[in-house]
Amino acid sequence: MAGPLSHIKVLDLSRVLAAPWASQNLADLGAEVVKVERPGVGDDSRAFGPPWMKDAQGRETKDSAYFTSANRGKKSVTLNIAVPEGQAIARELAKKSDVLIENYKFGDLARYGLGYEDLKALNPALIYCSVTGFGHTGPYRERPGYDFMIQGMGGMMSVTGEPDSVPGGGPQRAGVPIADIITGMYASIAICAALAGRERTGRGQHLDLALLDSQIALLAYQNTNYFATGVPPKRIGNLHPNIVPYQPFRTRDGDVILACGNDNLFRKFCEAADCGGLAVDPRFATNGKRVENRAELTRLLQEVFSKRTTAQWVALLEAAGVPNGPINNIAQVFAEPQVKARGVRVELQHASGVTLPLVASPMRFSETPVEYRLAPPALGQHTEEVLRGLGKSDAEIARLRGAGVI
Numbered sequence: 001m002a003g004p005l006s007h008i009k010v011l012d013l014s015r016v017l018a019a020p021w022a023s024q025n026l027a028d029l030g031a032e033v034v035k036v037e038r039p040g041v042g043d044d045s046r047a048f049g050p051p052w053m054k055d056a057q058g059r060e061t062k063d064s065a066y067f068t069s070a071n072r073g074k075k076s077v078t079l080n081i082a083v084p085e086g087q088a089i090a091r092e093l094a095k096k097s098d099v100l101i102e103n104y105k106f107g108d109l110a111r112y113g114l115g116y117e118d119l120k121a122l123n124p125a126l127i128y129c130s131v132t133g134f135g136h137t138g139p140y141r142e143r144p145g146y147d148f149m150i151q152g153m154g155g156m157m158s159v160t161g162e163p164d165s166v167p168g169g170g171p172q173r174a175g176v177p178i179a180d181i182i183t184g185m186y187a188s189i190a191i192c193a194a195l196a197g198r199e200r201t202g203r204g205q206h207l208d209l210a211l212l213d214s215q216i217a218l219l220a221y222q223n224t225n226y227f228a229t230g231v232p233p234k235r236i237g238n239l240h241p242n243i244v245p246y247q248p249f250r251t252r253d254g255d256v257i258l259a260c261g262n263d264n265l266f267r268k269f270c271e272a273a274d275c276g277g278l279a280v281d282p283r284f285a286t287n288g289k290r291v292e293n294r295a296e297l298t299r300l301l302q303e304v305f306s307k308r309t310t311a312q313w314v315a316l317l318e319a320a321g322v323p324n325g326p327i328n329n330i331a332q333v334f335a336e337p338q339v340k341a342r343g344v345r346v347e348l349q350h351a352s353g354v355t356l357p358l359v360a361s362p363m364r365f366s367e368t369p370v371e372y373r374l375a376p377p378a379l380g381q382h383t384e385e386v387l388r389g390l391g392k393s394d395a396e397i398a399r400l401r402g403a404g405v406i
Contacts, residue, residue, distance in 0.1 A: 003030020021184025027073025056353030075382035135210035147177035154215030272320035
């Protein structure tokens with residue numbers, strides 16, 4: 001069967017990562033996504049290299065590997081929306097769309113007659129999703145926002161990294177742009193909810209997603225720990241503020257993560273690791289006591305873990321039903337039997353002729369499965385196709401190209 005959003009048309013006026021992540025999710029779910037890009041340049045992230053995508057002859061292209069991570073399933077149209085004719089075409093596309101996604105600075109699209117109120121007048125059923133650093137309200141709404149600065153402002157870096165007192169300590173950003181990605185995920189949810197609401201009312205609406213809001217929401221229990229105590233959480237490296245042991249340990253040849261989320265799992269671990277005395281020690285018998293005596297327990301457990309290799313620990317703890325896992329690099333991730341069995345790596349044929357490996361959507365449906373129809377597009381690959389769908393003749397398309405509109 002077709003994907004659950006196969007009846008939905010999306011106009012994507014976004015670039016880089018947060019909003020394109022949302023539109024890629026919609027494409028995976030079956031929506032037709034038309035991505036509008038600047039003629040000759042395209043999405044800023046096409047230039048975020050090296051590394052670069054390679055063509056069928058092994059030559060580097062002008063498209064970065066970064067760009068391919070968030071633009072699967074889309075049709076690329078080059079369109080200059082800074083000129084009236086380009087704006088008119090964008091309005092035609094919006095009139096035929098169910099959803100519009102954009103991440104321009106506050107007020108920018110309104111200058112082109114492409115703001116929410118402008119397009120609502122043409123298409124009252126349009127769901128218009130804006131993704132910005134700080135949202136469309138508040139004193140910061142006109143500021144630009146980027147993931148790194150939002151991780152800092154939103155508190156993520158205050159709880160990520162080792163304490164200042166240890167070597168290498170200090171605030172640390174996450175290894176991926178987590179503020180961008182989580183905002184894209186929240187945008188995906190909001191769009192699907194708005195589509196469901198429209199089924200009842202027939203009306204579209206404006207969705208206002210902000211990186212700062214999303215980053216703060218992502219802090220989850222760190223926020224409520226602060227609300228409960230009045231004390232801002234601190235960086236504790238790989239330790240968990242509320243659960244012990246829930247951390248990595250050095251083995252004879254590497255590292256393994258132990259995740260004892262309750263007292264029963266801690267007892268099972270101690271039995272399997274031949275250190276049963278720790279499970280009945282009053283200092284460690286309950287999670288609350290283990291949190292209080294974290295340093296001493298960590299010291300004792302490190303002595304235990306140093307006696308075996310990572311592979312030996314993984315096998316032993318797996319047999320005992322104790323949650324654990326190695327710290328894999330990305331090559332090791334894709335070599336994991338479970339990852340292979342789940343089909344996490346997919347391949348799509350790119351316009352350059354190369355077979356492009358990508359990461360599958362983690363969304364799995366029993367009746368309306370995710371579809372991988374289109375590789376990330378070459379710049380302007382679908383311009384003529386989309387314009388013909390608007391009724392433009394070949395002569396008109398040639399004129400628009402000659403005038404720099406497309």
